[in-house]
Amino acid sequence: MIGWPRRSKGFGQILSLVVAAFICWPPSGLLAQPNELFQPEFFEPKAEACERSPAMEKYEAKLVDYLFENQQAGPRRQKRRSHALLLMKGHCVHLELYDLGFGPDNPHLLWSVSKSLSNLVIGRAVELGLLSLSDPLSLYFPESRYPFLRDLKLIHLLDWSSGVSWQETYEFSPLFSDVVAMLYTRGRRDMSKDVLGRKARAAPGEAFNYSTGDSTLLMGVLDRALKLSHRKGLRPSLPQTGRDFVQREFFDKLQINSAVWESDSKDQLVGGALAYASAPDLAKIGLFVLNQGRWNGEQLISKDWFENSFQVVDTYQGLGPARDGFPGRHWWLNRRDESKGRQKAWPDAPEDAVLAQGHWGQLLVLIPSQSLVLVRFGDELARSTDKNKVISLLSKWGAAKH
Amino acid sequence: MSQSRRKSRSLRRSTLNWRGARQSPLGLVLLLAVLVPSFLWLWTHWNYLSNFPGIISNYYARHFCSCVYVMQQSEEFCHDWTQQWIPIQSFEHQPERHEVVVVGLWQKATANWLGPETGCRLQ
Numbered sequence: 001m002i003g004w005p006r007r008s009k010g011f012g013q014i015l016s017l018v019v020a021a022f023i024c025w026p027p028s029g030l031l032a033q034p035n036e037l038f039q040p041e042f043f044e045p046k047a048e049a050c051e052r053s054p055a056m057e058k059y060e061a062k063l064v065d066y067l068f069e070n071q072q073a074g075p076r077r078q079k080r081r082s083h084a085l086l087l088m089k090g091h092c093v094h095l096e097l098y099d100l101g102f103g104p105d106n107p108h109l110l111w112s113v114s115k116s117l118s119n120l121v122i123g124r125a126v127e128l129g130l131l132s133l134s135d136p137l138s139l140y141f142p143e144s145r146y147p148f149l150r151d152l153k154l155i156h157l158l159d160w161s162s163g164v165s166w167q168e169t170y171e172f173s174p175l176f177s178d179v180v181a182m183l184y185t186r187g188r189r190d191m192s193k194d195v196l197g198r199k200a201r202a203a204p205g206e207a208f209n210y211s212t213g214d215s216t217l218l219m220g221v222l223d224r225a226l227k228l229s230h231r232k233g234l235r236p237s238l239p240q241t242g243r244d245f246v247q248r249e250f251f252d253k254l255q256i257n258s259a260v261w262e263s264d265s266k267d268q269l270v271g272g273a274l275a276y277a278s279a280p281d282l283a284k285i286g287l288f289v290l291n292q293g294r295w296n297g298e299q300l301i302s303k304d305w306f307e308n309s310f311q312v313v314d315t316y317q318g319l320g321p322a323r324d325g326f327p328g329r330h331w332w333l334n335r336r337d338e339s340k341g342r343q344k345a346w347p348d349a350p351e352d353a354v355l356a357q358g359h360w361g362q363l364l365v366l367i368p369s370q371s372l373v374l375v376r377f378g379d380e381l382a383r384s385t386d387k388n389k390v391i392s393l394l395s396k397w398g399a400a401k402h
Numbered sequence: 403m404s405q406s407r408r409k410s411r412s413l414r415r416s417t418l419n420w421r422g423a424r425q426s427p428l429g430l431v432l433l434l435a436v437l438v439p440s441f442l443w444l445w446t447h448w449n450y451l452s453n454f455p456g457i458i459s460n461y462y463a464r465h466f467c468s469c470v471y472v473m474q475q476s477e478e479f480c481h482d483w484t485q486q487w488i489p490i491q492s493f494e495h496q497p498e499r500h501e502v503v504v505v506g507l508w509q510k511a512t513a514n515w516l517g518p519e520t521g522c523r524l525q
Contacts, residue, residue, distance in 0.1 A: 100479070107473055107474075174457055176450050180461075184461050185456040260521040262468065263520065274521070276473065276521065379483070
């Protein structure tokens with residue numbers, strides 16, 4: 001993997017944990033070989049980002065004890081169980097830990113973390129002038145008979161406020177789940193059509209409803225926009241399909257090699273659920289976000305995109321605390337809002353924490369003010385991991401001095 | 403007054419007679435009371451219900467395929483990873499064709515690995 005320094009993988013016997021790399025230890029090792037990929041724009045190789053201290057080790061041990069508490073192989077249960085944990089401070093990886101058959105090169109199913117990746121892909125398309133957030137869906141799906149097609153805009157999909165009637169339930173209630181039906185039965189051949197074939201529950205932009213359908217439709221829009229653009233002879237330098245766009249304009253730009261994104265029979269990517277990436281590659285995406293869209297000397301997504309994405313969406317009414325955080329534009333936030341009486345979602349975590357999160361315990365945690373990234377892959381039934389605890393431990397780890 | 407009393411008595415008698423003759427509409431009414439709402443429920447939820455049996459095999463085939471070919475895990479791990487509450491009836495993995503065929507709830511599903519970027523897809 002280009003530009004991703006890593007020592008050889010070691011295999012521990014006890015708990016079969018694998019401590020794969022402490023690349024910043026000893027600190028002189030890093031300073032002797034600064035990693036050119038991650039600087040100099042935002043993350044200058046500051047020595048303190050790579051310094052180690054006993055206090056940090058204490059918090060690392062707490063995080064590992066908590067997340068790797070029950071590492072029993074076998075079918076998924078309620079008990080917390082982890083496949084990977086990666087901690088970064090600035091440009092420096094401090095801890096990489098794998099278990100139960102996973103290592104640094106295994107792509108892991110991201111479930112709804114894919115949604116946050118879709119946000120970045122759409123951000124890239126907006127940056128290149130291919131899409132605009134005010135584009136109505138009637139532009140890309142003229143054949144659809146969805147009642148609010150002209151009023152339904154890209155921004156409503158990003159805000160999970162499309163108004164499309166949608167039941168978001170998983171294995172505990174598969175019978176009436178629109179996600180399950182879209183992914184495996186009714187919609188599997190053409191997911192965009194399936195989403196737009198639902199009834200309207202509200203006018204676009206009026207009501208918040210977390211929906212894998214909205215997120216998947218984003219990728220349908222991307223694919224249609226590229227095809228439309230080529231038919232009109234516009235932007236010939238851009239790829240002709242959504243898949244090629246994501247590969248060339250997103251993964252390749254970030255030098256990400258492990259990512260896989262599955263699709264429906266029309267090869268439109270399942271933007272809401274079925275992306276895979278290795279832990280180091282997901283951390284890289286986290287770093288790209290902390291870098292506010294700049295990578296390898298190129299501003300791939302404008303800073304404004306991140307600022308706008310990290311605001312709690314207007315249609316969301318919750319006041320907190322909330323175990324899953326507050327919805328931003330396909331990212332999850334901890335922002336207070338005095339005017340609305342909104343308290344922090346995770347009381348012990350910093351207010352600027354940003355999360356991408358997926359089913360069965362997939363997590364990408366970012367704390368921009370402390371330049372921290374945490375990647376965790378899990379395999380447990382819903383809500384076994386206390387995010388308030390994980391984020392606050394990460395923050396304390398980042399602040400720990402000697 | 404006496405007339406109405408007489409009427410109600412005769413009504414009661416007639417009901418008893420009907421029951422005795424096993425021609426009471428009560429059974430039919432009860433049956434309809436169960437059937438009609440059930441039918442309405444089935445009708446309004448048919449979109450979901452008709453799809454349900456396919457979920458088990460499609461889910462298993464798709465995620466087993468991705469588990470082996472995308473996440474690069476062992477078959478043993480992938481059976482645990484993919485297991486659901488309703489067990490499947492048959493399972494077949496053909497590595498030379500990159501194909502996983504699963505039968506569950508009498509529905510057959512096939513998933514194929516299409517390549518390193520595309521991963522697996524249901525047929």
